[in-house]
Amino acid sequence: xxxxxxxxxxxxxxxxxxxxxxxxxxxxxxxxxxxxxxxxxxxxxxxxxxxxxxxxxxxxxxxxxxxxxxxxxxxxxxxxxxxxxxxxxxxxxxxxxxxxxxxxxxxxxxxxxxxxxxxxxxxxxxxxxxxxxxxxxxxxxxxxxxxxxxxxxxxxxxxxxxxxxxxxxxxxxxxxxxxxxxxxxxxxxxxxxxxxxxxxxxxxxxxxxxxxxxxxxxxxxxxxxxxxxxxxxxxxxxxxxxxxxxxxxxxxxxxxxxxxxxxxxxxxxxxxxxxxxxxxxxxxxxxxxxxxxxxxxxxxxxxxxxxxxxxxxxxxxxxxxxxxxxxxxxxxxxxxxxxxxxxxxxxxxxxxxxxxxxxxxxxxxxxxxxxxxxxxxxxxxxxxxxxxxxxx
Numbered sequence: 026x027x028x029x030x031x032x033x034x035x036x037x038x039x040x041x042x043x044x045x046x047x048x049x050x051x052x053x054x055x056x057x058x059x060x061x062x063x064x065x066x067x068x069x070x071x072x073x074x075x076x077x078x079x080x081x082x083x084x085x086x087x088x089x090x091x092x093x094x095x096x097x098x099x100x101x102x103x104x105x106x107x108x109x110x111x112x113x114x115x116x117x118x119x120x121x122x123x124x125x126x127x128x129x130x131x132x133x134x135x136x137x138x139x140x141x142x143x144x145x146x147x148x149x150x151x152x153x154x155x156x157x158x159x160x161x162x163x164x165x166x167x168x169x170x171x172x173x174x175x176x177x178x179x180x181x182x183x184x185x186x187x188x189x190x191x192x193x194x195x196x197x198x199x200x201x202x203x204x205x206x207x208x209x210x211x212x213x214x215x216x217x218x219x220x221x222x223x224x225x226x227x228x229x230x231x232x233x234x235x236x237x238x239x240x241x242x243x244x245x246x247x248x249x250x251x252x253x254x255x256x257x258x259x260x261x262x263x264x265x266x267x268x269x270x271x272x273x274x275x276x277x278x279x280x281x282x283x284x285x286x287x288x289x290x291x292x293x294x295x296x297x298x299x300x301x302x303x304x305x306x307x308x309x310x311x312x313x314x315x316x317x318x319x320x321x322x323x324x325x326x327x328x329x330x331x332x333x334x335x336x337x338x339x340x341x342x343x344x345x346x347x348x349x350x351x352x353x354x355x356x357x358x359x360x361x362x363x364x365x366x367x368x369x370x371x372x373x374x375x376x377x378x379x380x381x382x383x384x385x386x387x388x389x390x391x392x393x394x395x396x397x398x399x400x401x402x403x404x405x406x407x408x409x410x411x412x413x414x415x416x417x
Contacts, residue, residue, distance in 0.1 A: 026078070026177045028070065030087035038081050039093035042073070049076040051104045052097065053187035054125075056113045057167040057180060064260050066116050069167040074184035082180055084172075091120060098125040106187040108132050108146045111218035118219040130211045131187060132193040137207045142352045150186045153193050158182050194316065206381035227253055228319065234270045236274060239318035244310030245276040246319055251306040267295065279307050324367050335366035340400045341389050344409045345404075349385060356386060369394055 039059070046052060048235065053074035071083040097103060098121060105125050111133040114214035118124050136142045143215065147158045162179035169176075199205045220229060228249040228391050237245060249272065256263040274291040283300035286292055288401055295303070328337060339353075339362060346353040347351050357377055365374045371391055372378075378387040392413055394400035403410040 026181055028087070028172060028177065029204060030082035030083040030084045032088060032090075032092050035083065035092045035094065037089055039097065040096075042075065042079070042081075042097065045075045045077060046097070046103055051076055051106055051188060053106045053184035054110075054113065055107065055180070055183040055187075056100075056116060057168070058112075058116055059168050061262065061377060064257050064262065065119070066112075067168065068116055070121065070172075070180055072180050072184045074187065076188045080181045080184060082172075082177060084170075086168075086170075095121055099123055101126060104129055106131065106191050107215075108145070108149070108183075108187065108190075110215055112214045114219045119221075124216070128211065128215060129191055131190045131194060132213065133211045133214060134191075134198060134207045137203045137210070138194050138197040138201070139161050139350050142355050145184065149190065154186055154189055156186065158361075177290050195321055198312060203381075206384075209380050224250060224253055227263075231272055233273050234269075234276075234321075237273065237321075239312075239320065240315075241276045242319040242321065243313040243317070244307050245272060245278060247306040247310035247313075248272045248275055248303065251302060255302075265293070273304060276306065276310075277309065280304065281307075289315050291306075321377055324364060327363070327366060331366050334369070335363060337400065338362055338366055338390065340409070341398065341411060342386065344400060344411050345386055345389055345396065347408065352387075356382065365394075367389065 035190060038264050040401070042052075048341070053072075055072045057066060057070040057072075058066045058068045059400060068085045071091070071094070072082040073083070074079065079125065085091070098105065098117065105128040107130050110128065110130045114124065117263065118241065131146075131149065132144060135144050135153075137211060138150060140149060144152075147160060150156050150158055159175075159179060162176050163178070164213070165176050167176075172180075182233070195204070200208055223244070228234075228246040231249055233244060234242070250265050252267050252272065256266045271289070271291045271293075274289060274340060275286070280286045280289065281304065283297055283304055286300040286303050287295065287297070292300075292303075338357075342357040343353050346356045349356070361374050365371075365377060368374065371387070371394070376382065377390060389398060389411055398411055398413050401410055401412050402408075
């Protein structure tokens with residue numbers, strides 16, 4: 026199978042694709058991209074497939090754009106099927122200017138179907154369809170041209186089985202009454218993946234900033250903006266321009282001259298121009314009024330009672346997860362559960378008390394906070410269970 030490299034070929038294929046989608050409006054979709062070398066990830070290949078087994082590989086650098094495929098990706102009548110589609114959604118949304126909806130993520134559906142969280146595509150295909158896929162090209166350089174026959178075969182397999190997985194997983198979800206749960210969670214997860222961080226909030230993604238004062242954070246904010254501008258100018262990933270640790274060190278020390286910047290052992294690979302610009306960024310941060318200093322949103326530490334309550338809440342989650350055959354981490358994310366143990370108020374942690382999570386877990390967590398639910402060992406059933414009458 027050879028990738029499409031000319032827009033005329035893509036136009037002809039999309040005409041055929043439109044006809045096939047009229048019979049079964051589901052489009053299997055995957056992407057291959059490189060994000061380690063450039064400011065923005067570079068889309069190298071798009072794989073599409075239909076229910077009747079038609080597959081095409083789109084060589085995006087050769088084509089120059091998504092062309093006639095773009096309106097099909099945003100057509101609300103066509104279901105897009107991904108596996109672990111977060112990064113695919115991020116790059117496609119950037120190119121299309123909108124999310125390619127509606128969509129179905131087989132990894133998320135698998136979690137609601139009893140296959141565990143974050144199951145890989147190959148493992149899921151083998152478990153559900155009893156097909157063993159090659160892993161030979163899993164770490165290939167997709168910017169390489171020409172693509173080898175092995176790479177093309179690997180890429181085609183990434184969409185070849187998505188329709189069959191969709192059929193099987195939907196059957197399991199329908200049998201368990203979980204279709205709406207999976208849809209709700211997929212929408213939340215893929216929407217979050219497609220969102221971009223505002224440049225004024227880039228400092229929030231800098232690691233190792235614990236212990237910085239609010240004044241330091243104002244400086245860090247300007248340094249993060251400088252790094253973003255420099256990375257964009259040089260078309261490099263942000264952290265290859267300057268890693269997080271040197272940014273934090275500069276925010277702490279606030280050197281006043283380029284020479285002082287260059288003397289810092291943590292700051293490597295910075296030239297005199299960049300050093301001068303870093304000093305200017307530090308100065309801008311120091312000039313930020315106190316009323317505009319950034320604030321780190323952090324939770325207070327758990328006290329002894331809070332730590333005990335977190336263990337109890339976690340036990341309730343594990344019991345409900347076993348009863349529903351769901352991974353505990355899917356049912357209640359650890360950070361949300363910790364926040365509940367600190368705040369001890371359902372209204373503060375709404376994600377655990379709304380939607381499908383609220384349906385499965387909300388009442389049990391509320392009863393735990395009210396002291397009317399306990400976790401006990403059910404000797405007859407030979408398992409843990411929740412009881413709402415033992416403390417009444």
